[in-house]
Amino acid sequence: MATHHTKMLIIGSGPAGYSAAIYGARAMLEPIVVQGLQPGGQLTITTDVENYPGFKDVVQGPWLMEQMQAQAEHVGTRMMWDTIVDVDIAGGSPFRAIGDSGDEYIGDTLVIATGAQAKWLGVPGEQELGGKGVSACATCDGFFYRGKKVVVIGGGNTAVEEALYLTNHSDDVTLIHRRDELRSEKILQERLFASDKITPLWNKTVDRFVAGENGALDHLELVDTVTGEKSTIAADGAFVAIGHAPATELFKDKLPMDDGGYLLVEAGTPKTEIPGVFACGDVMDHTYRQAVTAAGTGCMAALDAEKFLATLDFAKEEAAPEMTAAE
Numbered sequence: 001m002a003t004h005h006t007k008m009l010i011i012g013s014g015p016a017g018y019s020a021a022i023y024g025a026r027a028m029l030e031p032i033v034v035q036g037l038q039p040g041g042q043l044t045i046t047t048d049v050e051n052y053p054g055f056k057d058v059v060q061g062p063w064l065m066e067q068m069q070a071q072a073e074h075v076g077t078r079m080m081w082d083t084i085v086d087v088d089i090a091g092g093s094p095f096r097a098i099g100d101s102g103d104e105y106i107g108d109t110l111v112i113a114t115g116a117q118a119k120w121l122g123v124p125g126e127q128e129l130g131g132k133g134v135s136a137c138a139t140c141d142g143f144f145y146r147g148k149k150v151v152v153i154g155g156g157n158t159a160v161e162e163a164l165y166l167t168n169h170s171d172d173v174t175l176i177h178r179r180d181e182l183r184s185e186k187i188l189q190e191r192l193f194a195s196d197k198i199t200p201l202w203n204k205t206v207d208r209f210v211a212g213e214n215g216a217l218d219h220l221e222l223v224d225t226v227t228g229e230k231s232t233i234a235a236d237g238a239f240v241a242i243g244h245a246p247a248t249e250l251f252k253d254k255l256p257m258d259d260g261g262y263l264l265v266e267a268g269t270p271k272t273e274i275p276g277v278f279a280c281g282d283v284m285d286h287t288y289r290q291a292v293t294a295a296g297t298g299c300m301a302a303l304d305a306e307k308f309l310a311t312l313d314f315a316k317e318e319a320a321p322e323m324t325a326a327e
């Protein structure tokens with residue numbers, strides 16, 4: 001068990017964490033990134049990325065994150081394969097975090113970039129059939145349903161992208177949405193409606209996931225949100241794509257959050273209410289939640305961390321007694 005001290009401790013390794021690290025390292029803050037359970041974050045479970053600036057051609061999410069990590073390391077970031085399990089931040093800088101490994105991390109500043117995770121419906125059968133037909137990641141598991149009947153639940157960008165992705169594997173994809181209008185971007189909607197492999201099923205919520213005799217998913221029980229009528233739909237695979245929840249469990253009762261659990265920051269900045277603690281990326285942004293906006297707020301966190309350290313140094317100098325030569 002070791003203690004690691006840094007001017008800038010970053011928890012989380014998505015676009016926000018890596019961007020903070022790149023800027024922090026270039027400002028000589030010798031950052032440490034504690035990468036967490038899913039190094040690279042949500043983009044590592046995505047395939048095609050065509051909206052991250054800088055690439056004319058489509059790039060792959062995992063590749064993009066490898067590049068960001070390599071860039072952060074190249075400029076002097078230390079990467080730690082560890083997961084933070086507890087933080088002590090109430091007393092102000094320096095901040096203390098404990099890793100799953102037992103290692104202790106001390107940061108003069110703390111950048112929280114823990115991101116968000118997929119949400120579940122919380123209906124019967126969902127957890128029990130996880131890995132046996134129910135999944136929250138088509139790009140991870142879609143391959144297993146080659147030539148089979150699959151459904152996607154949700155009406156946002158994720159759901160539509162997952163449905164489109166699944167047409168690579170299946171000719172029978174149903175998108176189940178609780179309203180009769182999608183909230184996803186128009187360009188994605190156009191692609192969805194143009195596909196003869198995808199059938200939208202409007203105004204339906206899932207009541208339960210039901211297993212067949214083999215113990216794997218057999219069908220879903222649905223309820224019509226307008227008429228209340230019940231129905232079923234057969235499916236070999238069901239992909240839940242209803243949004244994400246921020247990974248803020250570590251900061252419960254330690255930092256203010258909104259009703260959805262997102263960390264609150266000073267408007268237009270990544271500053272939390274504790275000076276020296278910054279939040280960036282999906283953990284504080286439920287509106288935009290894009291890789292590029294996460295990277296932008298990561299950069300802002302690093303710049304503000306640098307300023308905070310400068311004021312800290314200045315305060316120390318101010319507080320130091322005047323030194324005179326011995327008589």
Ligand code: NDP
Pocket residue numbers: 051121153154155156157158159161178179182183205241242243244287288289290
């Ligand atoms: P969203 O919050 O945008 O959409 C969630 C969808 O799930 C909504 O259609 C919502 O319905 C539905 N839903 C939520 N809860 C339930 C429930 N309990 N039962 C049934 N349906 C439910 O989440 P996404 O993950 O799609 O997107 C999150 C953010 O990430 C967005 O800002 C999105 O633009 C972005 N994103 C961008 C991508 C890109 O640019 N390529 C790719 C993927 C995501 P309702 O509409 O009725 O509220």
